[in-house]
């Protein structure tokens with residue numbers, strides 16, 4: 444085929460281009476933003492100022508789509524590390540046991556990651572990146588999408604259009620304009636509020652650990668993440684459901700002190716702050732069920748956050764975007780088969796986040812008996828995983844999107860949980 448046009452040059456659009464350039468003579472990636480020539484934040488990706496963890500699976504797929512990219516990032520300061528060995532994972536108030544998971548993490552700021560992906564994709568044969576172009580509508584002929592229209596009225600013809608424009612995607616509206624049904628939209632109102640600060644990182648901080656993840660609990664619905672970044676920095680994001688951390692240094696530390704574990708408080712209390720603090724408010728996690736449609740025009744696909752914008756605390760968005768881009772290598776680029784394939788990619792991370800969110804006070808949604816059962820089991824699982832590195836590793840394989848959530852209920856895992864005799868226990872100290 445000749446020409447693919449992708450709306451959005453963020454992670455999802457760029458990785459889609461990395462896949463599609465193998466099939467199309469020309470791939471055009473358009474973005475409404477001015478794309479920075481250096482690794483910098485930009486308007487369309489305001490989230491880049493907050494902790495952006497890349498799951499091990501996402502790193503692996505990016506290396507498959509853009510061979511050697513991890514090594515290039517490391518050469519520019521990104522940090523490699525085992526996701527269990529160098530990390531403090533505190534879930535359900537339990538500190539997961541250390542071990543060697545074999546899950547290779549890559550710690551890198553979002554601007555550096557996206558900047559390097561953009562450089563690599565822009566250099567691929569046939570790929571063209573175009574900035575300051577706003578897609579405002581679809582062109583169509585006889586039930587097939589044949590391109591897009593830009594804000595200045597210019598038509599851009601294409602054999603395939605991929606909407607990777609993020610959670611604000613206009614495709615549902617455009618479908619209506621063309622006389623097609625809109626996808627069902629599932630929303631979980633989380634009202635998650637982020638506050639983020641960066642700090643100077645010293646080698647002795649956190650005894651050399653690189654990652655801290657403190658998940659919120661129903662009793663303490665506040666969480667936080669610290670990630671080691673290039674240029675000897677920490678990025679620390681604190682989050683609350685329905686309440687924001689204060690951004691002043693002492694308010695920030697005070698909020699950190701109220702998390703289910705003391706590690707982030709210990710870090711931010713003495714660390715030297717760098718740059719300006721930032722906030723972000725995420726009203727809802729949104730999933731658009733394109734896979735449930737029975738009528739959809741050929742020549743159009745939707746991917747990334749435009750399909751599913753997760754609760755960002757779980758760090759899944761970029762990995763899901765990479766897995767969906769990988770699906771574009773499939774020989775069948777029919778719209779409905781594509782949506783069915785990526786629905787399978789989205790199902791597990793959506794189930795994980797929604798199950799977790801529905802435990803939080805104030806988060807409304809369909810708390811089914813199955814979710815209640817799974818949540819009760821996971822409390823015991825985490826208590827057991829605090830003493831069992833194998834269980835901790837199994838949990839991290841699910842969290843990093845290698846294994847499906849039911850694997851945590853396999854007979855082998857169940858037996859280990861039951862044998863541990865673990866009940867819900869008091870949090871262990873740092």
Ligand SMILES: Cc1cc2nc3c(=O)[nH]c(=O)nc-3n(C[C@H](O)[C@H](O)[C@H](O)COP(=O)(O)OP(=O)(O)OC[C@H]3O[C@@H](n4cnc5c(N)ncnc54)[C@H](O)[C@@H]3O)c2cc1C
Nearest residue numbers: 451453455475487490495496578609747748755758760761
């Ligand atoms: C606060 C926060 C923290 C997050 N933390 C993590 C994390 O730790 N780990 C993780 O993996 N993911 C995280 N995510 C999710 C991650 O940022 C996204 O999943 C990822 O960027 C992929 O999204 P996307 O490319 O589909 O859309 P986006 O990143 O939203 O990009 C959409 C792009 O489309 C462009 N655009 C929009 N409309 C148009 C138009 N009409 N015409 C032309 N261009 C257009 C925009 O300028 C933008 O460049 C986080 C998200 C948020 C909000």
